[in-house]
Amino acid sequence: MEIEDVSRATSYTTLAAGSDFRHELEIRRSRFITVLRRSPDEDTARSLASNLRREFHDARHHCSAFVIGADRMIQRSNDDGEPSGTAGIPMLEALIKRETSPGVTDLSDISVVVVRYFGGILLGAGGLVRAYSESVSAALDLVPLVQRQRLRLCAVDVPHAEAGRLENELRNAGYVMAETGYEPQHTILRIALADDATVVSEARARLASLTAGSLELRPQGTEWVDVPL
Known part of the structure; x- marks a missing residue:
C-alpha cells in the first residue's frame, strides 16, 4: 500500500x-x-x-x-x-x-x-x-537510534516452506526487510529499496538468481522504514 x-x-x-x-x-x-x-x-x-x-x-x-x-x-x-x-x-x-x-x-x-x-x-x-x-x-x-528512510517497497510471494531461507539470504545480501505478511497459500516478503530504478532492477536480478527465476518482485509504493545505524 x-x-x-x-x-x-x-x-x-x-x-x-x-x-x-x-x-x-x-x-x-x-x-x-x-x-x-x-x-x-x-x-x-x-x-x-x-x-x-x-x-x-x-x-x-x-x-x-x-x-x-x-x-x-x-x-x-x-x-x-x-x-x-x-x-x-x-x-x-x-x-x-x-x-x-x-x-x-x-x-x-x-x-x-x-x-x-x-x-x-x-x-x-x-x-x-x-x-x-x-x-x-x-x-x-x-x-539507541535508527535512521528512518523513505524507501521503495517491493513484495514477493513465497511458499511458506521457503520464506525463512529466502528472507535470510536477502538479509545476508544487504537488503532491508520490511513487514512480512501471511496469506493462506504463501508468505509475503517485503524488501525496502532506495527509490531508484537501477536499485530496483538489481534487486529483481538478485531475486531471480536466488530463486532460479521462479519468483518476481512487484512494486508496492513507498513507506518510511527503520534502518539500523
Whole structure:
C-alpha cells in the first residue's frame, strides 16, 4: 500500500522503537530524571508528560520538549514552572541541535521530559539552562537510534516452506526487510529499496538468481522504514 508523504525529507534519525528510555543525573542535590520516547505525533508526545506527572506526582517540575516530522516542522517546549526559557527551550535545542553524524542535525519524532526533584540549592537561570540541556544530552549519548528512510517497497510471494531461507539470504545480501505478511497459500516478503530504478532492477536480478527465476518482485509504493545505524 502506498503511503502519501508530502515532506521533502527522505531520511531522518529517531529513537529506536521500543520502551521509553530513562537516565538520571544529580546536579547540586537536585535529581533530573530524563525520559525519552519515540513520538510520531503530538498526542504520543504529550502523553509522555501526562504519564510522568502521575508516576512522579511528588516532583516539582515535569519539563518537556518534542520535535516531530521528517522536516521537523512541529517543535514544542514547556518550562512547567521553571523560570521562562530555562528548561523547555534548552531541552528542545538539545534535540534539534544534536548531531547524529558529523555535521548532520536531523533528530525527529522524539519527545523528552525531564522530571526535577528540587534538592534545596538554587541553580540560577544559567545553572538551570545547563542542567536541563546536559540532562537531555547525556540521555541522548546512551539512547539507541535508527535512521528512518523513505524507501521503495517491493513484495514477493513465497511458499511458506521457503520464506525463512529466502528472507535470510536477502538479509545476508544487504537488503532491508520490511513487514512480512501471511496469506493462506504463501508468505509475503517485503524488501525496502532506495527509490531508484537501477536499485530496483538489481534487486529483481538478485531475486531471480536466488530463486532460479521462479519468483518476481512487484512494486508496492513507498513507506518510511527503520534502518539500523
